[in-house]
Amino acid sequence: MTQIRLTTPLTDEDVEKLRIGQQVLINGVIYTGRDAAHKRMVDLIKAGKENELPFDPKGQIIYYVGPSPTKPGKVVGSCGPTTSYRMDPYAPELYKLGLKVSIGKGKRSPEVIEAMKKYKGVYVAAIGGAAALIAKSIKSAKVIAYPDLGAEAVHEFVVEDFPVVVVNDTLGGDLYQEGIKIYAVK
Amino acid sequence: MCQDTGYAVIFLELGQDVRIEGGDLYEAITEGVRKGYTEGYLRKSIVSHPLERKNTGDNTPPVIHTTIVPGENLRIVVAPKGGGSENMSAIKMMKPADGVEGVKDFVLEVAKNAGPNPCPPVIFGVGIGGTMEKAALLAKEALLREIGEKNEDPNMAALEDELLEKINNLGIGPQGLGGRTFALAVHIKTYAAHIASLPVAVNINCHAARHKEIVF
Numbered sequence: 001m002t003q004i005r006l007t008t009p010l011t012d013e014d015v016e017k018l019r020i021g022q023q024v025l026i027n028g029v030i031y032t033g034r035d036a037a038h039k040r041m042v043d044l045i046k047a048g049k050e051n052e053l054p055f056d057p058k059g060q061i062i063y064y065v066g067p068s069p070t071k072p073g074k075v076v077g078s079c080g081p082t083t084s085y086r087m088d089p090y091a092p093e094l095y096k097l098g099l100k101v102s103i104g105k106g107k108r109s110p111e112v113i114e115a116m117k118k119y120k121g122v123y124v125a126a127i128g129g130a131a132a133l134i135a136k137s138i139k140s141a142k143v144i145a146y147p148d149l150g151a152e153a154v155h156e157f158v159v160e161d162f163p164v165v166v167v168n169d170t171l172g173g174d175l176y177q178e179g180i181k182i183y184a185v186k
Numbered sequence: 187m188c189q190d191t192g193y194a195v196i197f198l199e200l201g202q203d204v205r206i207e208g209g210d211l212y213e214a215i216t217e218g219v220r221k222g223y224t225e226g227y228l229r230k231s232i233v234s235h236p237l238e239r240k241n242t243g244d245n246t247p248p249v250i251h252t253t254i255v256p257g258e259n260l261r262i263v264v265a266p267k268g269g270g271s272e273n274m275s276a277i278k279m280m281k282p283a284d285g286v287e288g289v290k291d292f293v294l295e296v297a298k299n300a301g302p303n304p305c306p307p308v309i310f311g312v313g314i315g316g317t318m319e320k321a322a323l324l325a326k327e328a329l330l331r332e333i334g335e336k337n338e339d340p341n342m343a344a345l346e347d348e349l350l351e352k353i354n355n356l357g358i359g360p361q362g363l364g365g366r367t368f369a370l371a372v373h374i375k376t377y378a379a380h381i382a383s384l385p386v387a388v389n390i391n392c393h394a395a396r397h398k399e400i401v402f
Contacts, residue, residue, distance in 0.1 A: 036239065065189065066189065066190075066229065066231070067189050067229070068189040068191060068227060068228060068229040069227040069228070069229065069230075070227070071227050077189060077227060077229070078187065078188060078189035078229075079189055080188055080189050080190075082190070082269075082270065083269075083270045083273065083303045083304075085303065105270075105302060105303070105305065105361070105362075106270075106301070106302045106303035106362070107301055107302060107303060107362075125302070125361065125363075127361060128188075128270070128302075128305035128361060128392070129187065129188045129305045129392055129393050129394050131187060131188045131189040131190075132187055149241070150230055150241045150243065151189075151229050151230060151231065151241075152241075165363065175363060175364075176301060176302050176362050176363070178364070179357075179359065179362070179363045179364020179365070180301075180356065180357040180358055180359070180362075180364050181357070181364070182357065182364050183357030183358075183359055183364045183365050183366060184355065184356060184357030185355035185357065
């Protein structure tokens, strides 16, 4: 299977060419955020305070993760994806502001899939549970916002060939539905 | 392995001839969890109140299940439980007329619903019988059984095999991307039920099935 390399920040064209099932290697800066950070960010957006967001979502990637603590001498702790549906109530707001990719694992809601079609975004999956392995593709890590949230703080990662699979593309395709069709036994 | 190092679920089997001196046993276990998660660089994933949601900072408190057994040993089983697979678990109070077919349908419904979310390949713990909370506990206890270990009840062993095949025939596969192995095992535990009830609980464990025990 061919692998595609993407380097942030991303344009509409970068993500429009992606199709479900493709393997992608991500390079550059990505940001983390999960339940509590998303709530804070979307509260800011709803209050019209986009300029106070920890980062400008335009052209960027958000990774749904709460890393485990960093051992001495390491860049980051174990760092695998968390289940994405919990961010579904918030994700459309971020795609609307230009977010291009979210990284997680598990199904997205019809509302998020629709938002990705409308605002030209994709959803990709990292391998759930392979967190120690994934951490090896993270070359630097720092907390840039909400340190009081502990593991849920917003981090900025610099990644090299961070491996993901395209689950939802800008055409509304869904790998979780298509993949099952191939293997289901009636 | 996984960054979600779980809710610390502890199963205590306390021999009835054991006398514990020098302090509160549950406090000692809590301190063990605190030290383990802090000194072991494990993630602190617990909030003190489900609605206020402030992180406790040391992964306490644990969930402790205690049983009293004959003898003079103390057995402690530590079974950290990840949130992703726990969230895809479910319980249903079925009626006796639903029978074994109803149980199968419910387990398959839970599997289908879970799809890619609980980090497949997963293990299914199925608790059948008892009261509502008993069924849930049976399901969690069923997850402690080693993969490959057969159910002692041949009927339940056959039901486990049938359910495993049916679950894998859904085609969900590893990571939910499509494939033949969604579940590694189905483990059933049963208990006496009320004449009016057929409780069924399904507890899902991701492939990071971390269990460790110590016996004193």
